Amino acid sequence: MAKPKLLILSDLFGGQHPEWINYYTDTLRSKFEIQYYDVLELACIDASNLVEADIHKQFLDGGIDKAVETLLKLETDKVTVLGFSIGGTIAWKASLQGLKTTHLFAVSSTRLRYETEAPNCEIKLFFGDQDSNKPNSNWFLDLKIPSEILQDQNHQLYLEEKNATAICAEILKVTL
Incomplete structure (x- = not known):
């Protein structure tokens, strides 16, 4: 049986294969066919010659x-x-516009706080308690998002291996 497909979308800094992505791919490869996308591409x-603020502005x-x-x-x-x-x-916006998403997992996606509609799929969001830009509790309640x-x-909690391990465990628990 073919493995389900998992798209991994990088953070703002992208890169061909940033080292930290291995924390996720090494664990999830056994259950998914993985396609990694550099969001800059x-x-x-x-x-190549831009600082974070300039990259953010272009997005x-x-x-x-x-x-x-x-x-x-x-x-x-x-x-x-x-x-x-x-x-x-x-991923959220693509899912709203027709990407056939079964499960959407987003980590530290703080711009979601501006969204007023949720895609029609299973959703799980992860944020650090010290991320000042995470959506407030009312946003989660209004959109009924766990x-x-x-x-x-x-x-940048997703750069740490222990957090990646916990996130991967949740993905495997929910999807398989």
């Missing part, structure tokens, strides 16, 4: 929409998606 952003000035459009062209079958930071926001708030963690 999806959005056609050249970040807000059409990059998110471009990444969603590109992803929708590339992926036409049912998928599970794991997105980090801006990657989770791109979340996991990791204690003593900040925005």
Whole structure:
């Protein structure tokens, strides 16, 4: 039997295969066919000489929409998606626009706090309790979204192996 497909969408910094992504792929590869996407490539952003604020601005000035459009062209079958930071926001918006998402896992996707509609799929969000930009509790209640708030963690909690292990365990528990 073919493994279900898992899309992994990078954070703002992208990269061909950032080291920390291995925490996820090494664990999830046994149960999923994994497709990794660098969101900078999806959005056609050249970040080679840019600082974080400039990259962020490019995503807000059409990059998110471009990444969603590109992803929708590339992926036409049912998928599970794991997105980090801006990657989770791109996954959310793509799911609203027709990406056939069965499960959406987003980690530190703080821009979701501006969303007023949830995609029609299983959703689980992860945030650090010290991430000042995470959605407030009313947002989760209004959209009926389950979340996991990791204690003593900040925005880049996904870079730590112990957090990756916990997130992967949750993905495997929920999807299989």
